[in-house]
Amino acid sequence: MTKNSFSDMTKAIKSTTKPNKETGAVNPSVEMSSTFEQKDFDNFGKWDYSRSGNPTRDVLEESIAELENGSRGFAFATGMAAISTALLTLNQGDHIILTENVYGGTFRLVTQVLVKYGIEYDFVNLSDNKALKTAFKENTKVVYAETPSNPTLQITNIKEVAEIAHQNNAKLFVDNTFMTPMLQKPLDFGADLVVHSGTKFLAGHSDILAGLIVTKDEKLGDQVYFLQNSMGATLGVSDCFLLLRGIKTLGVRMEKESQSALQLANWLEKQSIVKKVYYPELNSFEGHNIHNQQAKSGGAVLSFDLGSEDHVRKLVDNIKIPIFSVSLGAVESIISYPPKMSHAEMDRNERYERGITDGLIRLSVGLEDIDDLIEDLKNSFTEIEKDL
Numbered sequence: 001m002t003k004n005s006f007s008d009m010t011k012a013i014k015s016t017t018k019p020n021k022e023t024g025a026v027n028p029s030v031e032m033s034s035t036f037e038q039k040d041f042d043n044f045g046k047w048d049y050s051r052s053g054n055p056t057r058d059v060l061e062e063s064i065a066e067l068e069n070g071s072r073g074f075a076f077a078t079g080m081a082a083i084s085t086a087l088l089t090l091n092q093g094d095h096i097i098l099t100e101n102v103y104g105g106t107f108r109l110v111t112q113v114l115v116k117y118g119i120e121y122d123f124v125n126l127s128d129n130k131a132l133k134t135a136f137k138e139n140t141k142v143v144y145a146e147t148p149s150n151p152t153l154q155i156t157n158i159k160e161v162a163e164i165a166h167q168n169n170a171k172l173f174v175d176n177t178f179m180t181p182m183l184q185k186p187l188d189f190g191a192d193l194v195v196h197s198g199t200k201f202l203a204g205h206s207d208i209l210a211g212l213i214v215t216k217d218e219k220l221g222d223q224v225y226f227l228q229n230s231m232g233a234t235l236g237v238s239d240c241f242l243l244l245r246g247i248k249t250l251g252v253r254m255e256k257e258s259q260s261a262l263q264l265a266n267w268l269e270k271q272s273i274v275k276k277v278y279y280p281e282l283n284s285f286e287g288h289n290i291h292n293q294q295a296k297s298g299g300a301v302l303s304f305d306l307g308s309e310d311h312v313r314k315l316v317d318n319i320k321i322p323i324f325s326v327s328l329g330a331v332e333s334i335i336s337y338p339p340k341m342s343h344a345e346m347d348r349n350e351r352y353e354r355g356i357t358d359g360l361i362r363l364s365v366g367l368e369d370i371d372d373l374i375e376d377l378k379n380s381f382t383e384i385e386k387d388l
């Protein structure tokens with residue numbers, strides 16, 4: 001058995017458990033040093049200064065590269081630091097095509113920061129190949145996708161979009177935060193670069209902020225390394241350690257949480273108070289077939305529509321298990337209300353065009369007992385229905 005033939009569950013453990021050669025300590029040591037002593041005046045060692053490289057960060061960067069089947073991995077202070085660094089591989093005058101349903105922070109970065117440096121953009125529905133093909137310009141260098149997208153779980157066909165991007169001499173970048181490499185590996189379907197908010201499923205415990213990049217080839221990897229070292233938004237070593245610990249259990253968490261999310265989605269579809277359920281593994285869901293071709297399961301995030309803001313408020317007032325907050329991907333279930341949270345700055349018409357209605361709730365399913373979670377929702381729905 002070669003190292004590469006290990007399954008993801010095994011890789012997640014093997015790549016994060018690196019017994020110390022001297023002491024035998026099973027975990028990578030947390031190297032709290034900004035600088036490294038140089039033994040030879042003429043030939044410096046592998047590490048010199050921690051912004052440029054640190055042994056603990058190296059383990060994390062190699063682990064994520066291995067899990068995503070990429071050549072190089074990079075760790076950043078936040079998901080947005082990773083995304084900013086990835087997009088700064090572009091030059092002044094270049095153009096990006098982004099999915100319409102892009103994460104709010106990425107929307108802000110592109111429309112309010114990168115424009116200042118002459119980087120142009122267009123938002124396109126990436127499920128519409130025709131619209132995508134006509135959106136390319138002479139200067140288009142990157143197509144940026146998120147699949148499933150937030151919060152309506154829109155699916156993009158990674159393989160097709162990668163082919164179209166490459167035919168137009170552009171690269172495909174994919175934000176793989178919602179799936180993680182345990183469920184979906186965009187590089188295997190032709191993407192050139194993957195970004196993550198490691199804050200979510202990879203860390204898994206709502207404890208740290210982190211971001212990651214994996215590149216498919218060394219050349220793009222060299223560009224990212226140059227920018228990581230130049231801009232310096234690297235992940236601190238304690239957080240590298242916590243992220244490594246999160247990755248150890250990523251496989252079991254994604255498997256269990258996906259099972260629970262599917263069970264919950266099926267149950268929600270049968271409730272009369274629920275107008276619509278958004279979950280990629282439901283047969284009724286648009287994009288279901290494409291998602292199944294590129295991902296192992298529907299993941300742990302689902303959304304559903306309760307018809308009105310008032311119903312959502314009553315649900316939040318009555319629910320006992322999920323935390324009401326922004327973010328996702330943790331061991332605890334998290335309920336968010338996109339119209340007042342991730343999409344608060346968008347006007348109502350724009351929100352509605354994206355399916356983000358006043359009754360929409362996003363639920364990131366955690367590791368609580370699914371029967372308890374269903375019971376909790378059931379009781380909350382009963383409270384809402386009392387007032388109807």
Ligand SMILES: *Cc1c(COP(=O)(O)O)cnc(C)c1O
Nearest residue numbers: 078079080103177197199209210
């Ligand atoms: C949270 C999130 C980000 C941003 O990551 P931070 O760690 O909060 O900076 C980017 N993309 C997606 C899909 C996210 O959910």
